[in-house]
Amino acid sequence: MSAEATPARRTASIAIQLGIVAVLAALPFLGVPNYIVQLAGSAGIAVIFALGLNLLFGYCGQISFGHAGFYAVGAYGVAILAPMLGYIPALFLALLLGMAVAMLIGFPLLRLRGHYLALGTLAFGIAVEFLALQGGDFTGGPWGLSVDRPVLFGSGMTAAGFYLLILACTVIAFYFAKNLVNSRIGRAMQTIREDEALAMAVGVNTVFFKVAVFGVSGAFAALAGGLYAGLNLYITPDLFDIRLSIGVVVMIVLGGAGTPMGPVIGAVLLTFLPELLHGFHEYAAVIYGLILLLVLRFMPGGIVGLFRKLVRTKPGGNERVVTDAAS
Amino acid sequence: MSDFLQLLIAGATTGSIYGLIGLTFTLTYNATKLPNLALGEFVMIGAMLAVLTFSVWKLPMVVAFPFIILAGGACGVLFDRLVTAPMRNAGMPMTSQIMATIAAAIVISSGMAQIAGVRQLGLPAQFQGGVIRMGELSILPQNLAVIVITALIGVGLWLFLSKTRFGLSIVATGYNPTAARLVGIKVSHVFLATFALSAAIAALAGAIVAPIISASAYMGLNIAIKGFIAAVVGGMGRPIFALVGGLVVGICETMMSGYVSSAFNEVITLGLMLAVLMARPTGLLGERT
Numbered sequence: 001m002s003a004e005a006t007p008a009r010r011t012a013s014i015a016i017q018l019g020i021v022a023v024l025a026a027l028p029f030l031g032v033p034n035y036i037v038q039l040a041g042s043a044g045i046a047v048i049f050a051l052g053l054n055l056l057f058g059y060c061g062q063i064s065f066g067h068a069g070f071y072a073v074g075a076y077g078v079a080i081l082a083p084m085l086g087y088i089p090a091l092f093l094a095l096l097l098g099m100a101v102a103m104l105i106g107f108p109l110l111r112l113r114g115h116y117l118a119l120g121t122l123a124f125g126i127a128v129e130f131l132a133l134q135g136g137d138f139t140g141g142p143w144g145l146s147v148d149r150p151v152l153f154g155s156g157m158t159a160a161g162f163y164l165l166i167l168a169c170t171v172i173a174f175y176f177a178k179n180l181v182n183s184r185i186g187r188a189m190q191t192i193r194e195d196e197a198l199a200m201a202v203g204v205n206t207v208f209f210k211v212a213v214f215g216v217s218g219a220f221a222a223l224a225g226g227l228y229a230g231l232n233l234y235i236t237p238d239l240f241d242i243r244l245s246i247g248v249v250v251m252i253v254l255g256g257a258g259t260p261m262g263p264v265i266g267a268v269l270l271t272f273l274p275e276l277l278h279g280f281h282e283y284a285a286v287i288y289g290l291i292l293l294l295v296l297r298f299m300p301g302g303i304v305g306l307f308r309k310l311v312r313t314k315p316g317g318n319e320r321v322v323t324d325a326a327s
Numbered sequence: 328m329s330d331f332l333q334l335l336i337a338g339a340t341t342g343s344i345y346g347l348i349g350l351t352f353t354l355t356y357n358a359t360k361l362p363n364l365a366l367g368e369f370v371m372i373g374a375m376l377a378v379l380t381f382s383v384w385k386l387p388m389v390v391a392f393p394f395i396i397l398a399g400g401a402c403g404v405l406f407d408r409l410v411t412a413p414m415r416n417a418g419m420p421m422t423s424q425i426m427a428t429i430a431a432a433i434v435i436s437s438g439m440a441q442i443a444g445v446r447q448l449g450l451p452a453q454f455q456g457g458v459i460r461m462g463e464l465s466i467l468p469q470n471l472a473v474i475v476i477t478a479l480i481g482v483g484l485w486l487f488l489s490k491t492r493f494g495l496s497i498v499a500t501g502y503n504p505t506a507a508r509l510v511g512i513k514v515s516h517v518f519l520a521t522f523a524l525s526a527a528i529a530a531l532a533g534a535i536v537a538p539i540i541s542a543s544a545y546m547g548l549n550i551a552i553k554g555f556i557a558a559v560v561g562g563m564g565r566p567i568f569a570l571v572g573g574l575v576v577g578i579c580e581t582m583m584s585g586y587v588s589s590a591f592n593e594v595i596t597l598g599l600m601l602a603v604l605m606a607r608p609t610g611l612l613g614e615r616t
Contacts, residue, residue, distance in 0.1 A: 111604075115356075115362045116559065120601070120604075122364070127596075130592070246433055283437075285433055285436075288433060289430045289434035292427075292433075296430065300419065
């Protein structure tokens, strides 16, 4: 990725990235319908959620089928804390809470092999949904909670303002994740994914790294959940069921696990796609499952992997060596 | 005291079902090393077929049960041929294979929801008759049947795995697939057979539990989780350990609901699993390694 570090290309790349962010930030002011801006906000939230799980699954090789649980921790955390503290402090606390919960359940599960993690996270996701359902007045039970409209600097945020907050969080999350995986920590994570015994042998404290990454990905999920609560202003337990946990896995696998752009592409696609196909809702879960099955079998690198393969095999094309993370 | 015994019986009934599912989970896991997260869907299919055969078609028990078991086995064969075998043969990493099973689970359960709706479907007990009294204790025939059938399957599977040629080849494949292949065991057949067998047992479990907890399209995952937890608590070493794990989970759960509150059932089982994993990573009965 950083192979072409000539100053000119670097400047161009930074300019392009700034341009993309600027265009996205201008979106609510370009006469785009409110409905699209709202959807773009949802996409941003999905991107944050997927980026967090990608750190755990794509780069560290540890699967979670219960990330909706951390998302719910964030959403309920914000809904409960915001009336007392205000939205932004509540969001920050919810993020820390998501991280703490993730590390707490990650510690026993991650000491063992991957299969227990799959089972344990699945059970965790269901337990959180159940707790939200049974929480009485605290969580509003099956009727859920309404969330106060986020307030920033003493005035209620407009839809455009909240969209910008989501965008800011998404951009920070993206660069945080990108820099993390290119750091020493990121290399340790990828060594764990490729060969855990090897990682241990070269002195990587695998339990520490796995629990830490689990915590970070839990924090990402809680942040996404907290933003969701602020966007939707109403949350119920059934929003956070297993389908949400699977949905985010599908986003990553479809986009390309273990790549920086994969979760972004997957999350944006799967947020906008259902809106384009009418009558899709009824079969959404069946189609999600089928997409996941087919992508797993026939396109293991996801969209990014497919793209890289095309670039590499094109005669006379870009010859740079791409480390194939997904194979 | 009679309250306690009564709760014990109730716990043993749910525990038997958890144990049965845990047992089928361990059976495929030990042979193929793949945790099959779609297992609960076979339980759901069994429960749905029970509604169909007993409530709608009104078939006699001697026809309906073999039908459900065979249909479950057929689903297991299809599942292996369409989902797990292609992934395995393409040499996909284990996490991808696990994800494929859960993707299949989503397809099966939401597909069933399209066919049969999402309502809870009740059905009358297959084992009718008055309450059986033993001193202070009373037990419903259906609950007794669940416990007895579980015990029979447990003993039957143990005999099958330890005494028959084919059972031993399943165990051998689990220990070392390459060595098993070298001594002439057809490993792909063994894998197929374990999926068929576990799906058949899971479907039977679904059929006998349906009158107690009713059937619905999305029941699979929740009940499968209890089965997985049973397997982890008991220890993944042998299918029979899962039965013990199931009883422990079921009885703990029922005691908590009976004496404290049922509000935290799912949290209790999750906590139980985490506690066992912390203290004895190989399960209560598993060998220390």
